Amino acid sequence: MTIKRRAFLGHMAAGSAIITMPGFLQGCGVQSATVLGQATPDNPFMTWFGVDQAATARVMSELTASGADAADLYFQHSRTNSLTLEDGIVSNASSNIAQGVGLRVVVGEQTGYAFTEDLTQPSMLAAARTASAIASGSAVVAPQSFNPLAMGDLYTTSVPWSDVGVEQKLPILKFVEEKARAMDPAIEKVAVYWGDGDERVMVATLDGRLVTDHRPMARITVVVTARKGEDVQTGYSNIAAREEFNWYSEERLTAMVKEAVDRTMIQFEARRPPAGEMPVILASGASGILLHEAIGHGMEADFNRKGTSIYSDMIGKKVAEPFVTIVDQASIPRERGALNYDDEGNKAGKTVLVEDGILKSYLHDQISAKQYGLKPTGSGRRQSYKYAPMPRMSCTFMEDGPHTKEEIIAAVDHGIICETYTNGQVQIGAGDYTFYVKNGWLVENGKITAPIKDVNIIGNGPESLKRITMVANDARLDTGGWTCGKDGQSVPVSQGIPTVLVSNMTVGGENVG
């Protein structure tokens, strides 16, 4: 993995976005009373959830009393805190505590699911009976005890968010606001949104594993509104990671603010490009949204085991030029999409989706892995204890290619560069996908000529992969706070890409002749 962490964009850094702020993640705190800075106790997870080996075994036994190929108990405690600065003051805070256990039974492709937020033995047993109703066979032998696996170390924190008081956070929001106001006299409004999350997960499985994970999340967003005469423009930037308080250095925050201000101010000059088909250059970093939509979702194995993805019959086939390699990797320290273990208790790692242009592997959860006769890829994720897991992406990116950014721009006669994005979407079966470009640049005769804004781009997944004709050597992961939604479940993800040329896509635009 040679991806570089955010290189600043220099003259290309401009643009802006509407804020479609996804909810601040599930997080999880140690106890429901620590925001003001009480100490966190040591964390034997079972003690935390008020259960022991025998009680867990008893619930597992009830859950599998009518048969099971697989079963798990997913204990989760999450605490998120948010703060809002508007009009110069922080006068709004909110917190959310969610605690419960999800109980799942799998028989073949069938899933029975229940959860309870009351972690008493009678409530858990009742939920276990509800979930087990999907099965109609005889009881399986449930483990008498569960073997704790070693905890991962991808995002260990020295101070958990539950020990960081509001009074420590306020100066950060103030700093961001003051920096933004000082950068341009046209700025009328600055809003700053803070989110931190602390999440504790314990998974007990039918095959006797006990997996625990402590997942932090940090995120801050700045929204800037500027006015020039009658013209008002809004832009934003945000950063997010599985990090702790001291991650917020002045340098990191200042870079974020500069990006938001640059993105806002350039919009006063930006126009819509002409409509229609044209070559599209994807700037490095956030343009990984292309991979997420054009191929990532289509490679999630639940769609493929049902035959509903356009990629269902393509494993082993050439789908792109030999210099295209696309990876989904959860084991990147501290990334927003990082995971030590997935939400089925499997070790999360690296899955190569496309290697040297050949389609290699889907993203599997336990159900699909069993059906394909493969090992799970550690891609079974869920939003919370309220949901059954399914195959999901983590950090999705393309590796470096043989070209340079300058060569790519020079190769385009008439096209655009896409730089910042707000959202994307895909139809799994048809393969059509879109992403919304908040800002970018027009390219004419191999040169960047003018800023553009607010265009949707639409393409077809397999066709776009074939049309990736150049890949540069400047791959990096985006540090923005991306959230992926599927079947009503949201999970944090990361994405990245080097500068890439797609030879033809359909660009939304105006002034149609």
Added chain:
Amino acid sequence: MSADLQNRSAQAVEMAKQAGAKDAFVTASQTRDVQFEYRAGALEKVKDTTSRYLNVSVYADGRYSSHNTTDMNPERLERFVREAVAITRALEPDEHRRITPTELFSDRPTDELDLVDDNVAGISREQRIAWCEQLDEIATAHDRVISATAGIYDGTVNSASVSSNGFAGAHAETYCWYGTSITLRDEGDKRAEDGYYVGGQHVASLPAAGDVARVGLERALSRLHSEKGPTTKTTMLVDARAAGSLVGRLMGPANARRISQGQSFWADLIGTKAFSDKLSITDNPLMPRGFGSRHFDSEGISSRRLPIIENGVVRNVYVDTYHGSKTDMAPTTGSSSNRVITTGSQSLEELLGDVGEGVYVTSWLGGNADQTTGDFSLGLRGHMIENGEIGRPVGEMNVTGNLRDLFNQLELLGNDVYPYSATLSPSLVFGGVDFSGV
């Protein structure tokens, strides 16, 4: 149920006051959800859950914050509330953060909203499976079907709110939705996909499962052999279902919060003729069986009809108490209930005939809009309109423009309101719209 929740809320208000809060507004909620999914002749997923939460808004020392928990253990709940008050005190004071004034609680309507069907709680496993089988039978009755998933989703939501300044209210609602998602083999590796779902508070109000599946299969079949349409400026006819989401984008920034933050193209529109005179939109919280119907909003403000746009003139926006105070606008309600768009007199067929040539949009794919400027660009699927009729299926196209301009170009409205949404819109026809495709 509602008495229990009311007690729980009242106790939390007391806890907050004891912990030093000047005021508190508490909502307790409990939800039962049942979900059945059926595919390839068998149940694929059964989920049966009961969940709950308590939300406490605290006002202390001229400060405000809001906290949510699922943990009802009495000791921990008390600690949670104490801590909520302590967090509030660590924030900055704000003169505009005040509990909802009591006069906004008064004259709460008592209209019968008819949101609860006692039959929902009694829906049996056998009934759900029977619906699944009926949906599956029709949805799979075509040789191109690769996969069809039938889904049944039903449940009951109960909530009760109590405030320290005299508010007490409860809301209960049942729901039952069913339908199917269908994937068909198309050319090459492509799959055509679509589906159809219906729902309501009352089981008896739903169309037969087989008829719902029939619509879903027709919709999926109509996507076969879809191609990219042309880059052109032409008339756009948006079907009633897709029109609801377009109206949602128009109204997204129509609120005091966005306006106070300088993030709304509605900022200076109140009292002006901003849109086509064919456009009228009313927020009506008191419609029987409406998906957004309610007697009071989340701040306890009594519901009333609120004209948003009348013949193109902006009359009101959504104003919550806090941002209303900041912007000197009288509070209306901070969130939409049922958004009712006026209808025209023509059927979809008549609209198609009137349009003659253009693009008929049946669904959106991604895209977004800048709420400050109204600039938008959306992906779409649909059909070309040829000689006044639905023609070849098209996709992989974008439509781009400005929302304010677009709704000035509104030329015709149908009489065919899509009923399964809180945004009740007919089909809409817009002139002179920029499409990008081939």
